[in-house]
Amino acid sequence: MRRISILLPLMIAVSGAACSLMLDTDSLQEGTGQAGAAGSDASVEPDSTAGQGGGAGTAGSAGAAGEAGQGGAAGEAGQAGAGGAPPIPPDKFAEAFAHALCTNLQFCWGPGLEYFVHEEDCVDRYTKYLQDGIGGLIARSVKDGHLTYDPVKAVACVDQLMVATKDGTCVDVDRVIENCKDMVAGAGGKDAVCRHTFECGHGLYCDLESGCGAAKCVPHKKAGTLCKDAGECEPDLTCWVPDSALLDGGAANGTCAVYTKRNSVCDDKTQPGCEPGYMCLGKMCSAAREAFVGNVGVPCWGNQKMCGSGLSCELPDYLIGNGECIDEIDNGGDCKLGFPDPCGEGYYCNQAWGVTSPACTALPTQDMACANATVQLFGFASRCAKGLACVDKQCKPMKRIGEVCVGNEQCYSGLCTGVGPLSCALPGCP
Numbered sequence: 001m002r003r004i005s006i007l008l009p010l011m012i013a014v015s016g017a018a019c020s021l022m023l024d025t026d027s028l029q030e031g032t033g034q035a036g037a038a039g040s041d042a043s044v045e046p047d048s049t050a051g052q053g054g055g056a057g058t059a060g061s062a063g064a065a066g067e068a069g070q071g072g073a074a075g076e077a078g079q080a081g082a083g084g085a086p087p088i089p090p091d092k093f094a095e096a097f098a099h100a101l102c103t104n105l106q107f108c109w110g111p112g113l114e115y116f117v118h119e120e121d122c123v124d125r126y127t128k129y130l131q132d133g134i135g136g137l138i139a140r141s142v143k144d145g146h147l148t149y150d151p152v153k154a155v156a157c158v159d160q161l162m163v164a165t166k167d168g169t170c171v172d173v174d175r176v177i178e179n180c181k182d183m184v185a186g187a188g189g190k191d192a193v194c195r196h197t198f199e200c201g202h203g204l205y206c207d208l209e210s211g212c213g214a215a216k217c218v219p220h221k222k223a224g225t226l227c228k229d230a231g232e233c234e235p236d237l238t239c240w241v242p243d244s245a246l247l248d249g250g251a252a253n254g255t256c257a258v259y260t261k262r263n264s265v266c267d268d269k270t271q272p273g274c275e276p277g278y279m280c281l282g283k284m285c286s287a288a289r290e291a292f293v294g295n296v297g298v299p300c301w302g303n304q305k306m307c308g309s310g311l312s313c314e315l316p317d318y319l320i321g322n323g324e325c326i327d328e329i330d331n332g333g334d335c336k337l338g339f340p341d342p343c344g345e346g347y348y349c350n351q352a353w354g355v356t357s358p359a360c361t362a363l364p365t366q367d368m369a370c371a372n373a374t375v376q377l378f379g380f381a382s383r384c385a386k387g388l389a390c391v392d393k394q395c396k397p398m399k400r401i402g403e404v405c406v407g408n409e410q411c412y413s414g415l416c417t418g419v420g421p422l423s424c425a426l427p428g429c430p
Helices: 008-014 025-030 090-117 122-131 134-143 151-166 173-183 243-247
Strands: 204-207 216-219 237-240 254-258 278-281 284-287 292-294 299-301 311-314 322-327 347-349 360-362 388-391 394-397
Touching (some): 122 134
Antiparallel strands (some): 204 216, 237 254
16 A cells, blocks of 8 residues: 655654755745746737836735837736745745755754754755655646646745744644645545545545545544544644654554643653754753754753754763763764764764774665664664665665665655566655
């Protein structure tokens, strides 16, 4: 059964991101409109050019239609996106969304962004996840005639991330995705047959439990209801699985639950995680952007503080009490568990049970056994070198749609399937 959530690879990548783009992100942020095209009936002669539409104003209104050139028809008014930004064509949506997401993550997490990207370029990482996930699914539905895509409303989808960052808000990706359904038309109502969540209207998700061909749009689940991933729950809820259940071999279901609120007492073992942009430090949900500020030698961890850019919090034994902010450790140098990992790019601290002299060690390369030290168990470092994924305990290169694969973890789409040689495929139903 192809029961892979369209959000799951992205959410795994996000947790639970600016950077440069081919997209004209300056105009996206500053609100620059596009000029209107020449009228379709304009006859353009060598000595008479059709007028162009005016640019969008900074308030986001479309430019007025351009005056007709001598012998040519007047250009139509330019169509502005949200905030005056130019419309986002389908092939640029993933890049635009990734840029806005990375900007928000950078604002909310500061140096803690390393926890999400592990030395990779944030925008490049999430662009690939989106192209082989949500973006690819929407493109296929448009091609098949199930949906239509509105490049202007796509700007509003991306703009909610940019506005949130400007307003100092850390976004819930599931809430953002739900709002982004406005950029497509043709989605089904309750009980409509679907292949993925974007083929379902607001307040609904595509329940694939019945298998492809029988999957239907159903309402999001309320708090207290069993779930398998957060995309099944109402926006602003998370799908929480207690650590105790995971330790018992993994639970088939979690429970839709409200995030633990900011500045509230927290315990990752017995209650849902902190709301987006907050982390459980010293049993308190603390704002991540305010936590990563410590200088070398300053206490961290137990006092709800972490360390500034380029530094690591060398954690206390048994995670009790305060750690200390330290500089990056040279390759081969002695080390112990830290957050982020204290070793330089391409290396990790191999501290683990039975290792008597832990040191900064090179991350495994292709076809080597995956790293399995304490930093990997805590999620503080990758298990393989950049561009590789751990599949069946072996490091394999990440793959795109249509490329041969050996396991779901190897695909940006989160799905490796097929008959004979397996290949990466879009999640959801074909």
